[in-house]
Amino acid sequence: MIYGYARVSTVSQELEVQLQSLESEGATVIYKEKFTGTKTDRPQLNELLSKLEEGDKLVVTKLDRLARNTKEGIEIIEGLFEKGVKVHVLNVGLLENTTMGCFFLQTLLAVAEMERNLIIERTQEGKVIAKQQEGFREGRPNKYTKKQLDHAMQMLDDHSFKQVAEFTGISMSTLKRESKKRKEGESIM
DSSP states (O other), X not given: OEEEEEEOOSTTSOSHHHHXXXXXXXXXXXXXXXXXXXXXXOHHHHHHHHHOOTTOEEEESOHHXXXXXXXXXXXXXXXXXXXXXXXXXXXXXXXXXXXXXHHHHHHHHHHHHHHHHHHHXXXXXXXXXXXXXXXXXXXXXXXXXXXXXXXXXXXXXXXXXXHHHHHHOOOHHHHHHHHHHHHHHHHHO
């Protein structure tokens, strides 16, 4: 039987392209993993690995979809070779259980791991540079400006939270949180 495995590690990545590629390669059963991030726990992969048996074929679009690092990739693929399972990586080809095939596999996995580490490194460098910028604030940007919140807080002197929320479009929870924050700030000074 031909099995497929597709994985995306972030919300912005799409499974659909992988699924189409796996289906066109003849995969009849496809296991999908979404938003794994940096988690090592991948229940769908574990279930798939336990089902594969001699004569089966596992198809993945890229090696980095199957394994996060060289060591893990070698362990998974060698385990599959021992079971008699064929491994087909679409952007590489059919991996074989030969001396040359194993060397090729180790090289590919090492390159994939290096690429992943470089991406992480560049991301971290970007954060360090951004943090040095004046006014940098990590996380989601504020939805409302200080001027909008100041105006809403002034309106609360004469109106209820509900009325101010309706007039300004600022949610009641945001108004209450900002009001509380400002009251606590006044009592500290």
